[in-house]
Amino acid sequence: MQQPPTLIPSRRPPYKKGFWCLIPLIGAFVGLTILLIGIFRYKDVKYTLIGLLGIAWTVIIYSSLYLYSQSPTGREGFKFFTQNNLNQTVAEIELYHIQRGRYPDSLQQLKSIDSFPPIWDPMQRVGKSPKLNYGRVGDKYFLFSSGLDGIPHTKDDLYPQIAIHDSSKIGLIRPE
Secondary structure (H helix, E strand, O other): OOOOOOOOOOOOOOHHHHHHHHOOOHHHHHHHHHHHHHHHHHOOHHHHHHHHHHHHHHHHHHHHHHHHHHOHHHHHOOHHHHHHHHHHHHHHHHHHHHHHOOOOOOHHHHHHOOOOOOOEOOOOOOOOOOEOEEEEEOOEEEEEEOOOOOOOOOOOOEOOOOOOOOHHHOOEOOOO
């Protein structure tokens, strides 16, 4: 009688698992695993290289995203979010005024009515002041974003876009 063949573990690395390295972030962990297995178990240069490339791919993807987000073109994409924050902040300032009878001295005071008030400017680069520009002037206030250049009172500044039918009902000072 003949013996059935025994299963012999393959000494060939599973190269197809390297496709998992194409998924950013997950690919870095898979790449690290493939790198270590390639060095210590299979001692295969090609498999080890696949692991290294998986790690490098994640680093390249996230570095590119970061650099793009810091470029003027990338920050221009955040204009919608900044405009939304400006409009929501006006509503919260007016709510604060209704509840307290006066406008806040700073945007930080809005935390008393909202845990996470929309006072940040997503268009600002890392290192610049990320807050919206706000100031109280008597019974009125101004609110705006410094725009792409990050310098207040220039032509690229953004202002709240809200419909005001009667200017006596809201304290927002609009630019001329």
